Amino acid sequence: MTTEIxxxxxxxxxxxxxxxQDFASNEVLMLAYTNKEAWQQTIATGKAHFWSRxxxxxxxxxxxxxxxxxxxxxxxxxxxxxxxxxxxxxGAACHKGYRSCFFRxxxxxxxxxxDKPVFDPxxxxxx
Numbered sequence: 001m002t003t004e005i006x007x008x009x010x011x012x013x014x015x016x017x018x019x020x021q022d023f024a025s026n027e028v029l030m031l032a033y034t035n036k037e038a039w040q041q042t043i044a045t046g047k048a049h050f051w052s053r054x055x056x057x058x059x060x061x062x063x064x065x066x067x068x069x070x071x072x073x074x075x076x077x078x079x080x081x082x083x084x085x086x087x088x089x090x091g092a093a094c095h096k097g098y099r100s101c102f103f104r105x106x107x108x109x110x111x112x113x114x115d116k117p118v119f120d121p122x123x124x125x126x127x
Contacts, residue, residue, distance in 0.1 A: 008080040009036055015051060016081055020093065023072040023086040029093035030101040032061075034083065046071050048085055065124045067091030092118045095125070 007016060015033045022029055032050040034042070037058050041049035048061040048069035062068030069087040076083050094101040097117035104111040 005076065005080060007034075007039060007076070007083070011079070011081045015053070016083060018048075018050065019082070019084045020048065020069060021084060021086050022089055024088075026086075027100055028102055029069075029087070029089055029099070042071060042074075042085075048087060061093075062090065065091060065095070065119075067093065067119075069093070095121060097121045097124075 009016060014035050016035075016039075018032045018034050020029045020032065021027065032048075033053060034049070035051040035058075038049040038051045041058065041060070045060075048071060050059055050061060051057075052059045060068075068090045069085065070090065071085055072088055073086040074083055075086070089099070092099045094103065096103075097119045098115050099118050100115070103113055103115040105114045
């Protein structure tokens with residue numbers, strides 16, 4: 001069954017959260033935001049595009065690092081204001097060099113790094 005459903009960009013000022021998960025393992029890789037332009041580019045290209053709140057611009061995940069996210073499935077929540085991108089992650093998702101942006105775990109007293117970096121950000125993001 002299909003129905004005409006649209007993302008509700010008006011609900012939160014034009015930006016919707018995107019939870020990015022690994023398609024095969026369901027590991028949560030990152031949280032980002034989409035706007036209409038980023039959404040349209042994602043649908044058109046099959047690669048994850050987002051709106052950068054810090055840089056105030058559209059960005060293709062992997063444009064600097066080469067660590068692209070290939071869309072395998074997109075899920076929409078019941079309020080039509082949050083999406084999940086299930087992706088094939090090529091390389092790492094985190095700009096700090098880790099596979100997932102969620103590489104720290106709460107121990108009850110502090111956060112500990114639970115993973116090892118898969119690349120050196122200083123090498124990948126040479127400016």
